[in-house]
Amino acid sequence: MRNLLHDMNPSVKFILITLSMLAIAFFFNPWTPFLFWVSIILLQLTMSRTKWKLWLLFMLPFSIGAFGYLWTTVVFGADTGGTVIWSFAGLDVTDEQWARALSLAFRVMAFSTLSLLFAFTTDPVKFILSLMQQLKLSPKLAYGVMVGYQFLPVMKDEFIQIQQAQRLRGAKMQKHSWQRLLSMRQVLIPMLAGAVRKAERSAFAMEARGFTGEPRSAFYRPIRIGRIDILMSGVFLVILFVSCAGGSWLS
Amino acid sequence: MPEEIFHLKNLSFQFPEDELKTLNGISLKVHRGERVVLTGPSGCGKSTLLYLLNRLYPLNCDGIVEGELSLFEKLADEYEAGEINHRIATVFQDPDSQFCMPTVEEELAFTLENLRVPLDEMEPRILEALQLTGLTKLRNTVIQSLSGGMKQRVATACALIMNPEVLLLDEPLSHLDPYTAEQFVTWLTALQQQSNLTIIAVEHRLELWKSFFEREIQLDLNGQLAADRQFTSKHAVSFPERQNAIQQTKALKVAQLSVVIKDKHLLAPLSFSVNRGEIVVIAGPNGSGKSTLMKSLCGIYKRTTGTVDSEGLGYVPQSPEYLFLTQQVEKEVAYSNASNQIQLDELMESLRLVEIKDAHPFSISHGQKRRVAIGAMLADKRPVLLMDEPTSGQDAAALLELFELIDQRSKEGTTFLIITHDMQFAASLADSVLLVKEGEMTGKFAAKEVWDNAELMEAHHLLSPKGVAPLAESFA
Amino acid sequence: MLKSWKLKEVVLMSLFAVVFGIVYLLFVHAANIWAAVIGPLAYEWMFGIWFIVSIICMYIIRKPGAAFMSETMAAAIEVLIGNAMGPRLILSGVIQGLGAEAAFALTGYKHFNILVLMLAGIGSAVFSFIYGYFISGYAALDPSFVALMFTIRVLSGAIIAGIGGKYIGDALLATGSLRGYAIARAKKGDVNA
Numbered sequence: 075m076r077n078l079l080h081d082m083n084p085s086v087k088f089i090l091i092t093l094s095m096l097a098i099a100f101f102f103n104p105w106t107p108f109l110f111w112v113s114i115i116l117l118q119l120t121m122s123r124t125k126w127k128l129w130l131l132f133m134l135p136f137s138i139g140a141f142g143y144l145w146t147t148v149v150f151g152a153d154t155g156g157t158v159i160w161s162f163a164g165l166d167v168t169d170e171q172w173a174r175a176l177s178l179a180f181r182v183m184a185f186s187t188l189s190l191l192f193a194f195t196t197d198p199v200k201f202i203l204s205l206m207q208q209l210k211l212s213p214k215l216a217y218g219v220m221v222g223y224q225f226l227p228v229m230k231d232e233f234i235q236i237q238q239a240q241r242l243r244g245a246k247m248q249k250h251s252w253q254r255l256l257s258m259r260q261v262l263i264p265m266l267a268g269a270v271r272k273a274e275r276s277a278f279a280m281e282a283r284g285f286t287g288e289p290r291s292a293f294y295r296p297i298r299i300g301r302i303d304i305l306m307s308g309v310f311l312v313i314l315f316v317s318c319a320g321g322s323w324l325s
Numbered sequence: 326m327p328e329e330i331f332h333l334k335n336l337s338f339q340f341p342e343d344e345l346k347t348l349n350g351i352s353l354k355v356h357r358g359e360r361v362v363l364t365g366p367s368g369c370g371k372s373t374l375l376y377l378l379n380r381l382y383p384l385n386c387d388g389i390v391e392g393e394l395s396l397f398e399k400l401a402d403e404y405e406a407g408e409i410n411h412r413i414a415t416v417f418q419d420p421d422s423q424f425c426m427p428t429v430e431e432e433l434a435f436t437l438e439n440l441r442v443p444l445d446e447m448e449p450r451i452l453e454a455l456q457l458t459g460l461t462k463l464r465n466t467v468i469q470s471l472s473g474g475m476k477q478r479v480a481t482a483c484a485l486i487m488n489p490e491v492l493l494l495d496e497p498l499s500h501l502d503p504y505t506a507e508q509f510v511t512w513l514t515a516l517q518q519q520s521n522l523t524i525i526a527v528e529h530r531l532e533l534w535k536s537f538f539e540r541e542i543q544l545d546l547n548g549q550l551a552a553d554r555q556f557t558s559k560h561a562v563s564f565p566e567r568q569n570a571i572q573q574t575k576a577l578k579v580a581q582l583s584v585v586i587k588d589k590h591l592l593a594p595l596s597f598s599v600n601r602g603e604i605v606v607i608a609g610p611n612g613s614g615k616s617t618l619m620k621s622l623c624g625i626y627k628r629t630t631g632t633v634d635s636e637g638l639g640y641v642p643q644s645p646e647y648l649f650l651t652q653q654v655e656k657e658v659a660y661s662n663a664s665n666q667i668q669l670d671e672l673m674e675s676l677r678l679v680e681i682k683d684a685h686p687f688s689i690s691h692g693q694k695r696r697v698a699i700g701a702m703l704a705d706k707r708p709v710l711l712m713d714e715p716t717s718g719q720d721a722a723a724l725l726e727l728f729e730l731i732d733q734r735s736k737e738g739t740t741f742l743i744i745t746h747d748m749q750f751a752a753s754l755a756d757s758v759l760l761v762k763e764g765e766m767t768g769k770f771a772a773k774e775v776w777d778n779a780e781l782m783e784a785h786h787l788l789s790p791k792g793v794a795p796l797a798e799s800f801a
Numbered sequence: 802m803l804k805s806w807k808l809k810e811v812v813l814m815s816l817f818a819v820v821f822g823i824v825y826l827l828f829v830h831a832a833n834i835w836a837a838v839i840g841p842l843a844y845e846w847m848f849g850i851w852f853i854v855s856i857i858c859m860y861i862i863r864k865p866g867a868a869f870m871s872e873t874m875a876a877a878i879e880v881l882i883g884n885a886m887g888p889r890l891i892l893s894g895v896i897q898g899l900g901a902e903a904a905f906a907l908t909g910y911k912h913f914n915i916l917v918l919m920l921a922g923i924g925s926a927v928f929s930f931i932y933g934y935f936i937s938g939y940a941a942l943d944p945s946f947v948a949l950m951f952t953i954r955v956l957s958g959a960i961i962a963g964i965g966g967k968y969i970g971d972a973l974l975a976t977g978s979l980r981g982y983a984i985a986r987a988k989k990g991d992v993n994a
Contacts, residue, residue: 088888088891091888092889092891092892095889095936099936099937099938102940102941132885135830135836135885136885138833138834138836138837139833139836139837139841141837142836142837142838142839142840143840143841145840146839146840146841146842146942146946147941147942150942150943150946151942151943152940152941152942152943152944153943174941175941177938177941178937178938178941181937185889186886188887189885189886189888190885190887192887192888193880193885198880198881198882201880201881202877202881205877212803214803214806214808214811215803215811218808218811218812218874219815219877219878219881221812221815221816222812222815222818222878222881223819223881223882225816226819226822226878226881229816229819229820229823230823251831254827255850255961258824259968259969259972262820262824262969263969263972263973265820266817266973266978267973267976267978269813269816269817269819270813270973270978270979272816273809273812273813273815273816274809274812276812277808277809277811278809280808280812281808285808287808
């Protein structure tokens with residue numbers, strides 16, 4: 075049971091999640107995204123091995139974002155009519171407006187939870203392999219992405235080293251975002267120049283081992299679609315249907 | 326006569342960006358089982374020739390080929406894309422950019438998938454390749470966590486799993502320290518004896534290969550064939566004798582310096598001092614804290630305890646371009662505004678930067694970049710220079726140039742602390758040696774005391790500087 | 802379309818995506834905090850950082866598809882490195898990439914001057930805004946507020962992605978490391994720059 079979400083085919087999971095988001099986006103009542111959000115958390119609680127402390131940490135910025143969304147929609151909401159439920163500093167808030175604001179805030183929460191569900195239960199390498207095997211992504215692109223993934227720790231380290239070296243020369247850490255953006259060039263150029271070199275070397279190494287980018291005939295790690303995927307697709311669709319129908323009925 | 330593997334008839338090659346040909350009318354044959362080394366000054370087109378043999382060129386650079394190249398007695402152009410790479414395998418020089426998968430096993434499988442090997446044949450071939458290369462225990466290890474030497478071994482395993490007929494090596498030792506490089510050569514020698522591989526290598530550190538090769542093909546700077554002869558073992562680069570230039574004043578005093586980051590003791594309290602003009606080599610095994618020491622000295626890392634008292638500490642990283650902030654050599658040196666124009670002119674002159682003063686700091690050679698970095702540090706009034714691995718990946722000419730630069734500057738009162746694995750280089754240059762191990766300083770020794778102390782050398786994973794030369798002689 | 806692509810060009814796009822992925826992470830934390838105070842506006846000005854990859858890659862490689870593929874790969878890499886936004890980035894990456902690609906296609910992949918690059922940044926901004934309008938429900942917001950968001954995003958696309966992309970591409974060209982790519986050959990005068 076606790077393995078179900080982890081054992082799903084990553085492409086199937088990806089498609090289900092994308093479909094759910096597109097469907098939920100059609101609803102502006104607060105209940106649909108709320109029901110969906112709660113269901114997704116329940117799903118992840120029962121069918122995955124999630125480190126919830128870490129999950130909460132990731133969820134924090136999204137919650138802040140959702141709050142930002144809530145009040146912006148209240149203050150800058152489109153004219154909807156409806157009865158005024160409360161006034162604050164000369165601002166009238168109607169019940170319709172409040173419902174919409176809640177809906178958008180819950181939507182942020184629901185989508186974030188859904189994204190985290192994917193991030194916490196999917197092995198990135200398997201995801202790329204699956205995109206290539208199930209969704210027929212070109213191996214040239216798939217392995218291109220894979221190389222980038224392998225270089226991530228190396229390049230993070232490089233980034234820090236360059237910043238350290240430049241600070242020694244007297245390059246100051248800028249206070250404001252826009253100043254930092256402008257001074258980014260100094261770090262970016264050595265990074266990108268290094269990336270050009272690395273890209274050529276890696277590509278040559280791959281081609282020297284017979285990689286042509288043509289579709290492959292056999293995979294060492296076949297990623298399959300199985301009974302779990304049919305079952306889980308059912309679960310997702312039920313959740314989606316209940317949230318949409320239930321939400322509309324409740325409001 | 327064994328079968329003909331490569332046959333070049335008057336072969337020339339030109340990059341579309343260039344005015345001149347990189348390779349110029351080369352004719353030669355290589356037969357099965359030969360062990361050939363390609364030599365010549367840097368920039369003479371050795372690697373280009375190698376890339377023509379495994380068909381990475383001309384397609385990858387849209388290069389212009391003239392003349393005729395046959396592989397296995399068939400014209401090179403008649404092969405499908407990738408087809409020839411099933412028979413000719415290559416190991417490249419940079420251990421950090423040869424892989425696209427996380428683990429050793431997956432990387433091997435990637436190669437087999439390229440060859441369209443059926444699934445049920447993959448497992449036995451992976452097992453065989455792992456065994457052949459002694460990597461069985463590392464099957465599920467993440468490649469990026471391995472050392473440079475082990476990565477080169479994995480790259481070789483990936484080459485060998487194809488059961489190739491030819492193995493091309495593009496400076497496979499250049500990023501390895503001599504200790505690891507020697508192990509790699511020993512290992513490859515044993516491997517070659519088991520199979521009848523044809524091997525063609527580009528290499529400048531020939532002393533490490535002892536008597537591995539049997540034939541040497543030399544190119545000159547015009548990309549023409551300069552020599553094609555029987556291989557004779559080479560001596561290591563010999564550096565000139567130097568006189569120390571130590572002055573009486575102290576340039577650097579370190580007392581009770583220690584570094585603790587996130588509860589990890591990276592450096593136990595240590596104290597030492599260095600005189601002006603002194604050249605100190607910092608040595609020790611990988612991960613022993615050499616870089617931490619260097620970075621805490623110049624202030625990149627915060628010191629947890631202790632004091633560092635100096636005339637001004639400068640830092641030259643392994644990649645000098647990390648320091649660069651401007652788009653012109655002259656501006657780069659002048660960046661800090663700490664020196665006046667006369668001082669700057671003097672520096673530019675003595676570091677031979679005048680002729681490249683308008684160039685972009687990224688577009689000059691590695692040796693020039695390092696001179697710019699040193700110039701920038703000295704102009705910023707930092708006469709105690711910390712150099713991180715300046716010898717890594719350098720050929721003989723570059724090492725000699727580096728030697729002379731450091732020797733010259735020390736006479737003018739610059740103090741050097743240098744991290745290097747190259748004991749040949751260290752032995753010829755160092756006045757003293759600071760040994761580090763597991764985050765502790767073993768001590769600061771007069772250089773001569775260290776090289777003869779076998780126990781001390783072994784304990785710090787150092788290869789005796791004298792170890793290489795006599796061996797090469799016995800094979801000559 | 803991929804047939805005419807060299808592997809080194811594909812890998813280059815991927816590694817550039819990693820570099821900008823790291824840069825993006827530096828700014829997104831700051832924006833997250835601002836988001837509580839000024840709502841979704843906090844993210845608007847940053848969109849240009851997102852679009853810049855596709856513009857730089859097209860500016861360097863100059864092949865049909867460069868903008869679209871680089872942006873999509875950048876999104877995929879974000880997912881791989883555990884960006885909490887996860888799979889929704891892929892779809893938005895595809896759409897943003899199409900926006901930039903459309904601008905280059907309009908000019909027949911012949912011109913890569915500053916105006917075209919800014920147009921590409923605007924293209925990404927417009928496409929991504931239409932998608933955002935739907936998926937984030939901007940319909941619920943006051944039209945003038947939506948217009949403000951749109952303006953900031955378009956400006957960010959034109960300035961950060963368009964002008965910034967050209968600035969970085971040129972600075973990189975000056976280092977001499979782009980030898981062998983279309984941009985280096987164009988400067989020699991055989992293609993319109």
